[in-house]
Amino acid sequence: MKRLFIATAFFALLVLAWHLLVRAEIWSPVLLPGPAAVGEYLWASLLDGGLASSSWVTLKRLMIGYLIGCLAGLPLGMLTARSNTLNDTLGVLALGLQTLPSVCWVPLALIWFGQSESAMLFVVVMGTLWSVLISVDNGVRNLPPIYTRAARTMGSTGFHTLRHVILPASMPYVISGMKQGWAFAWRSLMAAEIYVTLLSGYGLGHLLHFGRELNAMEQVTGVMLVIVLIGLLADKILFSPWERFLHRRWGLNG
Amino acid sequence: MNDPQAPPAKLLIDGVNKTFRNSRGEVLALDTTTLAVDEGEFVCLVGPSGCGKSTLLNLVSGLDTPTHGRVLMDGNPVTGPGSERMVMFQEHALFPWLDVLGNVLFGLKLKPGLDAKERVDVAKYYLKLVGLERFLKASIHELSGGMRQRVALARALAPNPRVLLMDEPFAALDAMTREQLYADLQKISAAQKKTVLFVTHNVREAVCLGDRVILFSPNPGRIREQFKVALPRPRDINDPALSVLAGEITRALKSHTA
Numbered sequence: 001m002k003r004l005f006i007a008t009a010f011f012a013l014l015v016l017a018w019h020l021l022v023r024a025e026i027w028s029p030v031l032l033p034g035p036a037a038v039g040e041y042l043w044a045s046l047l048d049g050g051l052a053s054s055s056w057v058t059l060k061r062l063m064i065g066y067l068i069g070c071l072a073g074l075p076l077g078m079l080t081a082r083s084n085t086l087n088d089t090l091g092v093l094a095l096g097l098q099t100l101p102s103v104c105w106v107p108l109a110l111i112w113f114g115q116s117e118s119a120m121l122f123v124v125v126m127g128t129l130w131s132v133l134i135s136v137d138n139g140v141r142n143l144p145p146i147y148t149r150a151a152r153t154m155g156s157t158g159f160h161t162l163r164h165v166i167l168p169a170s171m172p173y174v175i176s177g178m179k180q181g182w183a184f185a186w187r188s189l190m191a192a193e194i195y196v197t198l199l200s201g202y203g204l205g206h207l208l209h210f211g212r213e214l215n216a217m218e219q220v221t222g223v224m225l226v227i228v229l230i231g232l233l234a235d236k237i238l239f240s241p242w243e244r245f246l247h248r249r250w251g252l253n254g
Numbered sequence: 255m256n257d258p259q260a261p262p263a264k265l266l267i268d269g270v271n272k273t274f275r276n277s278r279g280e281v282l283a284l285d286t287t288t289l290a291v292d293e294g295e296f297v298c299l300v301g302p303s304g305c306g307k308s309t310l311l312n313l314v315s316g317l318d319t320p321t322h323g324r325v326l327m328d329g330n331p332v333t334g335p336g337s338e339r340m341v342m343f344q345e346h347a348l349f350p351w352l353d354v355l356g357n358v359l360f361g362l363k364l365k366p367g368l369d370a371k372e373r374v375d376v377a378k379y380y381l382k383l384v385g386l387e388r389f390l391k392a393s394i395h396e397l398s399g400g401m402r403q404r405v406a407l408a409r410a411l412a413p414n415p416r417v418l419l420m421d422e423p424f425a426a427l428d429a430m431t432r433e434q435l436y437a438d439l440q441k442i443s444a445a446q447k448k449t450v451l452f453v454t455h456n457v458r459e460a461v462c463l464g465d466r467v468i469l470f471s472p473n474p475g476r477i478r479e480q481f482k483v484a485l486p487r488p489r490d491i492n493d494p495a496l497s498v499l500a501g502e503i504t505r506a507l508k509s510h511t512a
Contacts, residue, residue, distance in 0.1 A: 150347040152335040154361035168351040250350045251395030
């Protein structure tokens with residue numbers, strides 16, 4: 001309760017400071033819109049459904065791309081951890097591509113897929129896949145061999161060991177990899193949306209882009225707030241339950 | 255052994271040796287060894303590190319395969335790990351993603367012929383046997399070292415193996431906890447008539463637990479001497495009679511490794 005109060009007070013003070021700064025009229029309100037103007041934009045945009053539909057378009061792209069990235073990264077990471085050949089080839093490729101900001105894929109994606117949803121999806125998948133792959137690889141590689149040995153003595157073999165020992169044992173790594181993958185996917189999608197206009201749907205990035213073109217900084221600021229909020233919610237909804245589970249079982253801080 | 259009327263040994267380690275390859279070439283970890291263990295016998299393997307005792311245990315468990323020779327259980331060659339020979343490791347090797355009950359259930363789920371309720375009943379029975387019936391839902395990291403090894407013991411016992419292979423299971427525990435576990439293990443192995451191979455470098459521990467103590471020496475690892483322990487059970491590790499025999503074995507151990 002006390003913590004909630006402190007957090008609320010902190011953010012209230014932050015908004016107040018913002019408001020006072022705008023009231024001081026050091027910068028033109030065109031450059032720095034106040035919380036009231038931003039609030040007004042958000043309220044209006046909520047009422048006409050524009051914000052919701054843009055958020056939905058963005059989240060749909062993110063979810064689908066992220067899911068594909070995870071579903072591919074998980075088995076591939078397990079494979080590179082278990083095979084030297086795959087590690088020397090696919091593993092090195094993944095390591096290299098992970099360092100590439102995935103927005104760098106946008107020009108190629110546009111040529112390959114056109115100005116389409118597929119191009120967006122491709123960029124998100126590229127943002128997710130490699131970091132998930134590398135984390136899973138790491139997790140499986142750092143697995144204490146005693147777990148699989150113990151499982152073997154109890155009669156566990158092959159797929160059973162994979163499903164019931166290797167996968168859960170590498171969970172701390174897998175979760176942190178999925179979290180990192182999520183962050184990369186989110187960043188790359190925003191960059192791609194600002195960069196490329198798609199007629200098939202306006203996402204949050206497009207709203208930012210249009211806001212800039214229309215010189216509507218209250219729109220830009222408002223959408224930024226929404227993006228932050230979605231990021232926070234995703235963290236709380238998608239990852240916090242897993243991290244709590246890890247903490248309870250492993251006794252880890254994370 | 256040569257008497258055709260005698261029942262076959264529960265475990266027969268028949269002319270087994272094991273060579274490992276490392277960066278400096280081949281290392282003979284265990285020289286050619288033959289050893290027969292009777293049904294219900296508690297055999298302790300003692301020796302300094304590198305004497306091949308753990309190697310031998312891994313060969314019996316099926317986690318490793320011998321370079322030459324074979325391991326027989328009830329006359330059948332051991333070809334891999336199996337739940338009729340359960341292993342207890344020095345590190346508890348419990349799974350942190352499962353709670354205490356889940357860990358004991360792991361091996362039971364791999365055993366055919368039990369439904370879900372029976373499995374839980376069996377797991378609870380063994381957890382009660384090791385005195386942990388109140389910790390079914392606890393996470394492994396919440397338990398003390400002694401409690402973890404108790405869970406590991408329950409996990410090893412639950413699939414009802416005929417043979418129990420223990421690789422220095424109490425080495426990392428404090429003396430008080432260890433003594434309690436000596437008492438528990440003697441009680442359980444006597445009641446359940448398990449055949450046990452128990453690896454340790456602690457001679458008193460071996461004398462306290464074993465019907466027979468087998469002495470190993472390193473470079474290359476091999477059996478040097480055997481001692482029958484005829485002391486009455488249950489044994490207390492602080493019993494003077496036990497100390498006398500332990501002293502004798504320790505002297506023999508020193509003479510072989512000097």
